[in-house]
Amino acid sequence: MHPTRVIGLMSGTSVDGIDAALVEIVGTDLDLKVELLAGETYPYPPELQERILAVCAGEAISMAELAELDDAIALVFAQAAQNIQTGYPPATLIGSHGQTVYHLPPHKHGENHQSLGYSLQLGRGAVIANYTNITTISNFRVADIAAGGHGAPLVPRVDAYLLSHPQEYSCIQNIGGIGNVTYMPPRCDDWLTQIRAWDTGPGNSLLDLAVQNFSNGTKSYDENGDWAASGNPCFALVEQWLSQDYFHLPPPKSTGRELFGVNYLHQCLQDCQAYQLSPADVLATITELTASSIVNSYRNFLQRMPDRVLLCGGGSRNLYLRNRLQLLLGSVTVLTTDDIGLNAAFKEAIAFAVLAYWRQLGIPGNLPTATGAIQEVLLGEVNLVKT
Ligand SMILES: Nc1ncnc2c1ncn2[C@@H]1O[C@H](COP(=O)(O)OP(=O)(O)OP(=O)(O)O)[C@@H](O)[C@H]1O
Ligand SMILES: CC(=O)N[C@H]1[C@@H]2OC[C@@H](O2)[C@@H](O)[C@@H]1O[C@H](C)C(=O)O
Incomplete structure (x- = not known):
């Protein structure tokens, strides 16, 4: 053919x-x-x-x-x-x-x-x-x-045919402006009907806006997560932000910059003032929101945790975010789709x-x-x- x-x-x-x-x-x-x-x-x-x-x-x-x-x-x-x-x-x-x-x-x-x-x-x-x-x-x-x-999300059917595994439960986690996940059991007879997917919430959208704000427009994103890595997350704030409705809505669900955009960031920055956070701490805290919202959604909405998580999208290059995800996921293997032969950026x-x-x-x-x-x-x- x-x-x-x-x-x-x-x-x-x-x-x-x-x-x-x-x-x-x-x-x-x-x-x-x-x-x-x-x-x-x-x-x-x-x-x-x-x-x-x-x-x-x-x-x-x-x-x-x-x-x-x-x-x-x-x-x-x-x-x-x-x-x-x-x-x-x-x-x-x-x-x-x-x-x-x-x-x-x-x-x-x-x-x-x-x-x-x-x-x-x-x-x-x-x-x-x-x-x-x-x-x-x-x-x-x-x-x-x-x-x-x-x-x-519309990518899940493509994920299913290109990235599912014969024995393992996988999550394909895209981290673009918004994050979205495709959860796939091992390939079996009714495997397609058991796939679940949803938008997990912010990917890099809030982080990019915060970096642009703190750098007066000289930087557009936190390369490799270096800036956030030099700060400390404020976990009390992350907990407070995670109480927001979107994170508790059961899938199917989708979102966009209408929710996780400029106004959302302004609210976050206002909340940060009470804790007198440095710009690096703010970035670490927002990165933690992305990581925690992803992992919490697996714990809340999946029948079981995956054996492996394959990251893709620009956020998969943020090493600090990747380390936070690995920490929150414990023994789950975290790779990128590059590692199994599918270009993560494209x-x-x-x-x-x-x-x-x-x-x-x-x-x-x-x-x-x-x-x-x-x-x-x-x-x-x-x-x-x-x-
Ligand atoms: N080296 C890097 N380190 C950290 N972050 C990076 C790096 N490269 C790209 N990014 C992040 O990835 C973002 C772009 O990702 P991507 O192109 O996957 O998003 P998108 O396709 O626009 O979003 P969506 O998947 O929501 O439609 C950049 O805005 C930046 O935040
Ligand atoms: C409306 C829209 O453009 N949604 C995008 C966005 O970016 C990530 C997430 O939110 C995802 O659900 C979707 O894109 C991917 C490509 C999808 O449809 O699978």
Whole structure:
């Protein structure tokens, strides 16, 4: 069987840039295999990044500004696709997640009425398809949301086929702007239905904002966690923050910068004043919130603790965070997906390439146990090009 060459494009809640992955895919489920030919992060032009962050923080924009922003994002996504395949024969398909600027989970009104969620990813797929002349799948979240789901997380089905283990219970922990986990029992007959997944809460979002605040914008993140490692966490504050509702909601659940964004950080900084914490102590305390919220959610919502945790996303490079996670997890083995052959930095971009490939083959991409949707659905809208 010939492999299909697909480009996956993703920009997540960190809004740092576009992760582009050029992959070759063969197989469909248990025989699925993905080879990463090239992976690159293309930083957003600073002015565009600023506009996106403002919209994510709830700043009002006009419809005309929204239209302009949508296509400015589409253009940099299309350029990322062109760049990543330089030197290779053209890909036959693009899976473009786009840029999330708003995410509202499904919610209850009173006792009996449930409203659908709403999730907006900018960067029109039709514009990317037209620019690259490659069929582009986009808008992956809306079909799951229409089926009553959160529209997130969508990566778990890909995790299941690429990362599950024949004997061990695994957690795949992504630490991007927001953290999310996929919990998988060993592969067996009804293994797919036993998978659980949810957004664990803040990944790096609060940490990045705090670093930018303390460095007056000269640093964008805490490289390797060095700054936090020079301070001490205030455990009383971590306990106080962990009492927040989101951490106690049972899955399926999803969140975003709407909750764990600028306002949340301001509240944290205010709380820190009572303890007269240094910037390093604040960073250590926020890092501890990320680590504890992840591990507590395993203890609260899983039937059993995993044998191994595989980290991915930018936060997997934060050594201080990784050490805190290992300490809280005790004897559980903590590795990164790199350690078992799947690139940790580009896993999400790779996943959207696989989701696009499944869409073309008519294979559902969501896992109802992960998103809460009433059924499996085909994910993504197809933007065809003339052949
Ligand atoms: N060497 C490093 N040390 C510490 N943190 C790092 C390092 N490299 C990246 N990061 C963190 O990872 C973040 C980017 O991670 P990633 O690209 O996985 O996020 P994302 O895809 O935008 O988010 P999400 O998964 O929520 O959609 C950066 O903002 C930074 O906080
Ligand atoms: C709405 C949205 O963009 N959600 C992202 C975000 O970033 C991490 C977490 O929150 C996750 O649930 C989701 O992305 C991954 C790629 C997913 O859908 O699996």
